[in-house]
Amino acid sequence: MNDKSQQVSSPERLKLVVIGGGFGGLQLVRSLSREPLDITLIDRRNFHLFQPLLYQVATGGLSPANIASPLRSLVRRQKNCRVLLAEAEGFDLAAREVVLHEGRVPFDICIVAAGARHSYFGRDDWEALAPGLKTIEDATEIRGRILRAFEEAEQTTDPVRREALLTFVVVGAGPTGVELAGTLMEIARYTLRRDFRNIDPAGAQVLLVEAGDRALPAFDEELSRRAASQLARLGVVVRLKTRVSELTPGAVLVESTGGPETIVAETVVWAAGVQGASIGQRLAKAAGIDCDKSGRVPVNPDFSIEGARDIYVIGDLAACKLPDGSQLPGIAPAAMQAGQYLAQVVRARLRNEPAPAFRYRDRGMMATIGRAAAVARLGGWRFSGLPAWLIWLVVHLMFLVQFQNRLLVLVQWAWNYFTFNRSARLITNEVARHPPEAA
Amino acid sequence: MNDKSQQVSSPERLKLVVIGGGFGGLQLVRSLSREPLDITLIDRRNFHLFQPLLYQVATGGLSPANIASPLRSLVRRQKNCRVLLAEAEGFDLAAREVVLHEGRVPFDICIVAAGARHSYFGRDDWEALAPGLKTIEDATEIRGRILRAFEEAEQTTDPVRREALLTFVVVGAGPTGVELAGTLMEIARYTLRRDFRNIDPAGAQVLLVEAGDRALPAFDEELSRRAASQLARLGVVVRLKTRVSELTPGAVLVESTGGPETIVAETVVWAAGVQGASIGQRLAKAAGIDCDKSGRVPVNPDFSIEGARDIYVIGDLAACKLPDGSQLPGIAPAAMQAGQYLAQVVRARLRNEPAPAFRYRDRGMMATIGRAAAVARLGGWRFSGLPAWLIWLVVHLMFLVQFQNRLLVLVQWAWNYFTFNRSARLITNEVARHPPEAA
Numbered sequence: 001m002n003d004k005s006q007q008v009s010s011p012e013r014l015k016l017v018v019i020g021g022g023f024g025g026l027q028l029v030r031s032l033s034r035e036p037l038d039i040t041l042i043d044r045r046n047f048h049l050f051q052p053l054l055y056q057v058a059t060g061g062l063s064p065a066n067i068a069s070p071l072r073s074l075v076r077r078q079k080n081c082r083v084l085l086a087e088a089e090g091f092d093l094a095a096r097e098v099v100l101h102e103g104r105v106p107f108d109i110c111i112v113a114a115g116a117r118h119s120y121f122g123r124d125d126w127e128a129l130a131p132g133l134k135t136i137e138d139a140t141e142i143r144g145r146i147l148r149a150f151e152e153a154e155q156t157t158d159p160v161r162r163e164a165l166l167t168f169v170v171v172g173a174g175p176t177g178v179e180l181a182g183t184l185m186e187i188a189r190y191t192l193r194r195d196f197r198n199i200d201p202a203g204a205q206v207l208l209v210e211a212g213d214r215a216l217p218a219f220d221e222e223l224s225r226r227a228a229s230q231l232a233r234l235g236v237v238v239r240l241k242t243r244v245s246e247l248t249p250g251a252v253l254v255e256s257t258g259g260p261e262t263i264v265a266e267t268v269v270w271a272a273g274v275q276g277a278s279i280g281q282r283l284a285k286a287a288g289i290d291c292d293k294s295g296r297v298p299v300n301p302d303f304s305i306e307g308a309r310d311i312y313v314i315g316d317l318a319a320c321k322l323p324d325g326s327q328l329p330g331i332a333p334a335a336m337q338a339g340q341y342l343a344q345v346v347r348a349r350l351r352n353e354p355a356p357a358f359r360y361r362d363r364g365m366m367a368t369i370g371r372a373a374a375v376a377r378l379g380g381w382r383f384s385g386l387p388a389w390l391i392w393l394v395v396h397l398m399f400l401v402q403f404q405n406r407l408l409v410l411v412q413w414a415w416n417y418f419t420f421n422r423s424a425r426l427i428t429n430e431v432a433r434h435p436p437e438a439a
Numbered sequence: 440m441n442d443k444s445q446q447v448s449s450p451e452r453l454k455l456v457v458i459g460g461g462f463g464g465l466q467l468v469r470s471l472s473r474e475p476l477d478i479t480l481i482d483r484r485n486f487h488l489f490q491p492l493l494y495q496v497a498t499g500g501l502s503p504a505n506i507a508s509p510l511r512s513l514v515r516r517q518k519n520c521r522v523l524l525a526e527a528e529g530f531d532l533a534a535r536e537v538v539l540h541e542g543r544v545p546f547d548i549c550i551v552a553a554g555a556r557h558s559y560f561g562r563d564d565w566e567a568l569a570p571g572l573k574t575i576e577d578a579t580e581i582r583g584r585i586l587r588a589f590e591e592a593e594q595t596t597d598p599v600r601r602e603a604l605l606t607f608v609v610v611g612a613g614p615t616g617v618e619l620a621g622t623l624m625e626i627a628r629y630t631l632r633r634d635f636r637n638i639d640p641a642g643a644q645v646l647l648v649e650a651g652d653r654a655l656p657a658f659d660e661e662l663s664r665r666a667a668s669q670l671a672r673l674g675v676v677v678r679l680k681t682r683v684s685e686l687t688p689g690a691v692l693v694e695s696t697g698g699p700e701t702i703v704a705e706t707v708v709w710a711a712g713v714q715g716a717s718i719g720q721r722l723a724k725a726a727g728i729d730c731d732k733s734g735r736v737p738v739n740p741d742f743s744i745e746g747a748r749d750i751y752v753i754g755d756l757a758a759c760k761l762p763d764g765s766q767l768p769g770i771a772p773a774a775m776q777a778g779q780y781l782a783q784v785v786r787a788r789l790r791n792e793p794a795p796a797f798r799y800r801d802r803g804m805m806a807t808i809g810r811a812a813a814v815a816r817l818g819g820w821r822f823s824g825l826p827a828w829l830i831w832l833v834v835h836l837m838f839l840v841q842f843q844n845r846l847l848v849l850v851q852w853a854w855n856y857f858t859f860n861r862s863a864r865l866i867t868n869e870v871a872r873h874p875p876e877a878a
Contacts, residue, residue, distance in 0.1 A: 046586060046866045063502035065863035072634035073860060082636040085590045085866075102594065136867055147485060151524040155541065195511035197521040404854045404862050408847060415843045421512060423843050424504035427485045427524075428575055429868065 013038045013080075016346060017098050017107035019088045019279065021048050021071045023332040024315035025113035026401075027339030029081055030074075032346060039081040040105055042098065046070055046085050049136065050400055052332060053409070055176060057139035058269075059146070059183040060191075060425035061416050064136045066408050069401045088114070090282045093308050109310045109349070111342055112283060112297075116316035116330065119275035119294065129247045130169075130268035133176055142269055144427045146184065149267045150204075151427075154196045160264075166204040167265035169252050171244055172272030173210035174218065175367035178227060180269055181208040182370035185234045190371075190420040206236045207263060209254060211243040211272075216367055216375065218329065223375040226384040230373040244272070274330065276317040283311065292319045301358055302345060303338060312345075314338035322360055332399070333363055366392045371417065452477045452519075455785060456537050456546035458527045458718065460487050460510045462771040463754035464552035465840075466778030468520055469513075474789060478520040479544055481537065485509055485524050488575065489839055491771060492848070494615055496578035497708075498585070498622040499630075499864035500855050503575045505847050508840045527553070529721045532747050548749045548788070550781055551722060551736075555755035555769065558714035558733065568686045569608075569707035572615055581708055583866045585623065588706045589643075590866075593635045599703075605643040606704035608691050610683055611711030612649035613657065614806035617666060619708055620647040621809035624673045629810075629859040645675045646702060648693060650682040650711070655806055655814065657768065662814040665823040669812040683711070713769065715756040722750065731758045740797055741784060742777060751784075753777035761799055771838070772802055805831045810856065 014037050018025045021043040029041050050067040057064055075081045090099040097104040118132025131141050146168070153165035166188075170181040188204035195201065208215070208231065214224040215231065215238055231238055239256065246253040252263040276295035284291045287307030291297055296319035299305055303312040303320065315335035320328040328334050341358045348355040366376035366388065374388035383391060393413065400406045416422050453476050457464045460482040468480050489506040496503055514520045529538040536543040557571030570580050585607070592604035605627075609620040627643035634640065647654070647670065653663040654670065654677055670677055678695065685692035691702040715734035723730045726746030730736055735758035738744055742751040742759065754774035759767040767773050780797045787794040805815035805827065813827035822830060832852065839845045855861050 046590065046864070063504045063863075064867065065502045065865055068865055069862065070634075070864045072631075073862070073864070076633040084594070086594075136865070151485065155523070155525075192511075194515045195509075402862060404851070404858075404860070407850055407854075411846055411850065412843070415846075419843075421843070423508065423512070423841060424502075425485070425509045425512070426504055426507055426575070428503065 014346075014350065015106055015108045016040070017042065017105055017110045018113060019043075019098065019110070020113035020115055020277075020315070020317075021045075021074075021083075022051075022113060022115050022315060022335065024335035024339040025111065026071075026074065027336040028111060028113070028314070028342050030078070031340055031343035033078045033080065035080065035347060035350060037080050037346070037350075039078075040084055040107075041071065041075065041081055042084045042086055042088055042100070042105070043071055044085070044087040046072070046083075048074060048401060050405075051134070053396060053400075054133055054136075054139050055179045055183060057136065057424070058133055058142040058180065059187055060143055060422040061183070062409060062412055063424050064140065066405050066412070067400070068136065069405065074401065088112075088279050090279075091286045091308070091311070093286050093311075096310070107310070109346060110312070111303075112279065112311065112313045112317060113315045113335070113339070114277035114279045114317050116274040116276050116294075116296075118270055119273040120270065121273060123247075126247045126270070129249060130171060130252075130270040132270040133180070140426075140428055143425070144429070145267050145269075146187070147425055147427050150188075150192060150196065150199070150201060152266075153199045155198075162199065164250055164264045165266045166199065166201075167207070167263070167267075168204065169207045169209060169263055169265045169268045171209050171252075171268065171270050173208050173212070173215040173238065173240075174271060175216065175365075177208060177210070177269075177271035178215055178231065178367050178369055180271060181206050181236045182231060182234055182368065182373065185236050186370045187422065189235065191422050191425075193420075207265070208236050208238045209242050209244060209252070209263075210238070210240050213241055215240070219365060219367070219375060219377060220382075223377060223382055223384065227367065227369060227375045230369045230375075230384065234370050234373065274316065280313070280317045283308065283313070287311070294319070302355065303342060303358070312342055314342060328360055329365075331365065334360065337361065366395065368392050453785075453789065454545055454547045455479070456481065456544055456549045457552060458482075458537065458549070459552035459554055459716075459754070459756075460484075460513075460522075461490075461552060461554050461754060461774065463774035463778040464550065465510075465513065466775040467550060467552070467753070467781050469517070470779055470782035471785060472514075472517045472519065474519065474786060476519050476785070476789075478517075479523055479546075480510065480514065480520055481523045481525055481527055481539070481544070482510055483524070483526040485511070485522075487513060487840060489844075490573070491835060492839075493572055493575075493578050494618045494622060496575065496863070497572055497581040497619065498626055499582055499861040500622070501848060501851055502863050503579065505844050505851070506839070507575065508844065513840065527551075527718050529718075530725045530747070530750070532725050532750075535749070546749070548751070548785060550742075550751045550753060551718065551756060552752070552754040552774070552778070553716035553718045553756050555713040555715050555733075555735075557709055558712040559709065560712060562686075565686045565709065568688060569610060569709040571709040572619070573713075579865075579867055582864070583868065584706050585626070586864055586866050589627075589631060589635065589638070589640055591705075592638045594637075601638065603689055603703045604705045605638065605640075606646070606702070606706075607643065608646045608648060608702055608704045608707045610648050610691075610707065610709050612647050612651070612654040612677065612679075613710060614655065614804075616647060616649070616708075616710035617654055617670065617806050617808060619710060620645050620675045621670060621673055621807065621812065624675050625809050626861065628674065630861050630864075632859075646704070647675050647677045648681050648683060648691070648702075649677070649679050652680055654679070658804060658806070658814060658816060659821075662816060662821055662823065666806065666808060666814045669808045669814075669823070673809050673812065713755065719752070719756045722747065722752070726750070733758070741794060742781060742797070751781055753781060767799055768804075770804065773799065776800065805834065807831050 047068040056062040192201035242256040316330045345355040364378040368374040376383040376388040486507040495501040631640035681695040784794045803817040807813040815822040815827040
């Protein structure tokens with residue numbers, strides 16, 4: 001298996017291995033399409049995922065394929081690149097090889113862009129009770145849980161259980177948490193309004209629980225305030241300075257300034273933290289350095305790492321300090337800029353020129369809250385409400401990777417907007433359901 | 440739980456229970472939207488599935504949600520109908536109740552339209568080796584298997600294994616088998632053509648194995664011949680009079696006039712037979728009658744059954760003999776006509792009028808083979824090639840249940856047609872893959 005990579009590599013060409021076909025890795029690969037390189041793009045999934053819209057899959061607005069594009073199809077015309085569906089398991093720094101389960105891939109330069117998973121701060125047992133939202137499977141699982149809760153509420157005759165089934169808790173008020181909570185409330189109020197006979201879905205409660213003192217802490221305080229007021233107008237209960245201390249089936253225990261409290265809720269979604277993919281830890285260990293507490297690999301200003309020559313880390317897996325002392329944010333535009341920059345570094349090396357320095361251009365940040373409700377900062381400009389929502393819409397459509405997906409997403413958004421309907425409300429991957437009360 | 444149904448029922452109204460929200464059940468329920476009835480539509484899934492297009496999900500052309508519509512949303516405005524997400528487990532004929540896992544639902548009239556599953560003719564152990572295509576989960580599983588086979592073929596260095604990975608066997612040359620085999624060949628020849636570096640997907644072999652003496656046996660011989668020649672032109676190898684005698688991992692053993700033979704193939708899809716849903720057996724037992732060998736419940740010309748008053752069976756679960764001695768075919772239009780007819784029966788009963796007799800109107804049959812290739816019979820007219828394909832396209836778009844889905848499917852079909860691309864090529868529900876060779 002060791003000679004697997006030799007099937008397409010020619011000895012004179014620089015061997016570039018990219019681990020992860022997310023925003024950073026894909027941008028890097030595509031920026032190098034015309035260079036005389038042997039690029040191997042390794043991903044354990046066969047598609048690039050547009051994660052910022054994953055919450056719309058979790059809430060039945062879009063289908064998984066609308067926000068996923070097959071990696072092979074994205075680089076099919078790029079003859080200097082091959083795609084390897086495999087999981088990178090480690091590094092042999094001496095041999096300059098990436099170790100896969102299936103074999104080894106030699107590299108001259110390796111860029112690790114493996115991204116992040118959600119983090120339970122040491123309580124991994126919480127995952128079964130409160131799934132996070134990072135993969136397509138996460139999204140269809142959360143979608144199933146939300147829809148099943150309404151179905152069970154319709155069937156139960158126990159008012160206490162019905163209320164628990166109609167209470168949804170989203171933990172963490174970052175963009176994902178805010179988007180999920182807002183959309184969930186909209187589904188309850190509008191989409192499902194006339195779908196049930198025994199319950200009124202509009203009576204559902206959505207709680208957004210945040211340990212910090214404001215929603216969207218990465219935004220400035222003014223936009224946080226506006227986001228909170230838009231959430232409140234939708235009906236989402238935002239609980240700030242409230243920390244989850246325990247999860248049990250059917251209940252969330254929280255600690256706030258008012259003391260401990262139990263929220264009875266059947267459906268809990270986790271949007272509270274991220275940690276670097278585990279390959280980061282293995283890379284750090286091989287290089288003799290330590291990851292930060294979020295499992296991210298500390299990188300130099302050019303994304304190289306100490307202790308491992310010719311290996312770079314970009315995207316959510318990298319802990320990169322900017323010249324002003326702040327951290328490069330873990331958002332798609334930052335990962336893409338890093339990918340572009342690394343392409344410059346590789347090109348400079350091919351030409352024996354010095355590489356330029358990385359300069360992050362903060363183009364802004366945005367988050368949707370619901371129908372015609374969003375907040376956005378573009379450079380020094382702030383927007384909220386309808387204008388922010390329209391900007392959000394256009395930007396997300398623009399950055400979707402394939403034209404077909406842009407068109408399909410646009411059709412579905414228009415449909416969802418005008419009809420209040422969301423047609424991808426499927427409960428999949430379970431055939432029968434048996435609520436506990438009937439057991 | 441016993442009083443669950445009383446939550447919405449009023450004692451004066453006739454209680455109609457419909458089991459299954461497929462073509463027959465849904466047509467029936469919607470045809471009765473204005474009648475003073477208490478309708479309960481029971482389905483174990485929360486959506487109506489447009490099964491004729493399931494093979495397009497299995498081959499990455501469409502997303503599951505494009506061919507599925509939430510049942511609640513389809514009957515939301517129909518105030519006389521409630522939807523129950525539950526699995527019917529049996530019947531208490533004396534008490535006139537449908538028995539669910541979660542409780543019981545009383546009925547005055549019950550229509551069972553629970554459909555069919557694929558059948559392995561007593562070899563259920565074959566299911567793991569050769570999945571059939573009846574549910575969304577089946578379709579995403581088959582999609583994953585097909586795509587994974589190409590991925591593994593790209594990675595293996597063993598030419599024997601590579602050939603096994605690039606050999607696909609479809610068992611059964613009914614419409615589903617023909618559609619799957621044709622589309623698979625198209626994917627290999629066109630969609631994936633430039634996606635790989637080590638293999639040439641166009642070299643893949645697709646075998647369509649059929650025990651009978653022609654493809655599409657439900658069509659007349661002339662159309663069967665034309666279908667076979669269109670399949671051959673695409674590159675599909677059609678093996679008639681060939682019966683599968685054994686399946687093992689990686690191989691299909693067949694018996695034909697030439698004697699026994701082993702086809703080495705990693706991916707096998709089963710499209711050879713159907714059997715009625717198991718609720719049919721339980722109904723027949725309660726009524727003291729026998730199902731036919733395909734597990735279908737024999738019904739009278741008005742779809743009632745012997746031994747159980749006020750219970751009717753329609754759709755793929757019913758074995759219904761027509762006046763001319765032929766069997767009512769197990770296709771969507773027949774199920775819909777039965778649903779419409781049962782609505783007439785119910786209406787006649789509400790008005791104390793005699794029910795009319797059922798008269799099947801054979802509107803024809805059609806099957807696609809691939810790009811601009813299909814066969815169709817409409818009344819006495821026969822079509823093949825491009826005209827048949829265009830008719831197939833229009834008819835399937837027309838019958839898709841929601842307008843949004845029609846639009847989304849149309850966009851994707853146009854896209855697939857002009858670009859040869861199929862964007863829903865996702866391998867989901869498995870995170871890592873480890874080909875056996877590396878174990």
